[in-house]
Amino acid sequence: MELTVLGCGDAFGNGGRNNTSFLVTDGNERILLDCGASTLIRLKHEKIDLESISTIIITHFHGDHFGGIPFFLISSMFENPRKSPLTIVGPEGVAKRVYDLQEAMYAGSAAKTLDMDLTYLEYREGEPLVIGNKTIKTWKVEHSPPSIPHSVRVEWGGKVIAFSGDTSWTDNLIPLADGSDVFICECNFLDKVSFGHLGYTELLEKKDLFNTKQLWLTHMADEVINSENFSLNRLSDGQVITF
Ligand SMILES: [Zn+2]
Secondary structure (H helix, E strand, O other), rough: EEEEEEEEEOOOOOHHHHOEEEEEEOOOOEEEOOOOOOOOHHHHOOOOOHHHHEEEEEOOOOOHHHHOOOOOOHHHHOOOOOOOOOOEEEEOOOOHHHHHHHHHHHOOOHHHOOOOOOOEEEOOOOOOOOOOEEEEEEEEEEEHHHOOOOOEEEEEOOOOEOOOOOOOOOOOHHHHHHOOEEEEEEEEEEOOOEEEEEEHHHHHHHHHHHHOEEEEEEEEOHHOOOOOOOEEEOOOOOOOOEE
């Protein structure tokens, strides 16, 4: 399995980094974990054929996590008309949220998405969702409630990828990460403790609660990206992790 970091930045473009998106593949199929606004640009940079991406899973309804879907869809409708099915998986109301965003960004285009072979699936905490050979499990997390924030765990090909989404500390991160091959955890700040995001100091205290083979940090502000004397692994855009 391979995970390519398309974007590990925060909402404010700190470090010149792209919005959140991770491309995961088992060698046959590709999926996206989150699809922030800059994702299509980064997919083009990586020379990834959109047609090869079967599924987009989103953690919550914030632009730096799902704002790239309209760009993905207009490319799939008008630039290279898509022939393969596409599944978009997200919190409750995902079909309407994406439709409304599509219409806001490219007026008149949302109705055309109805002609695509596009399936929307809603996940719910505690109800595993099976899509082909992948099982998706989700937990509610602590972030802006209107964004319906969740963490996501994908069990695929005998491997487990866990992703916190955006959140401040919640004990739900412990089962999320348990037994994972890769756990990507947000770390927006260094010392600040606030609702909605995690800090490095807090994660240093809690990291032993995570039963994972690889812990990587994402969604970092400049103070985290540039900090010296840092003892956890920080992602960078373009990085590839094999597991
Ligand atoms: Zn967010």
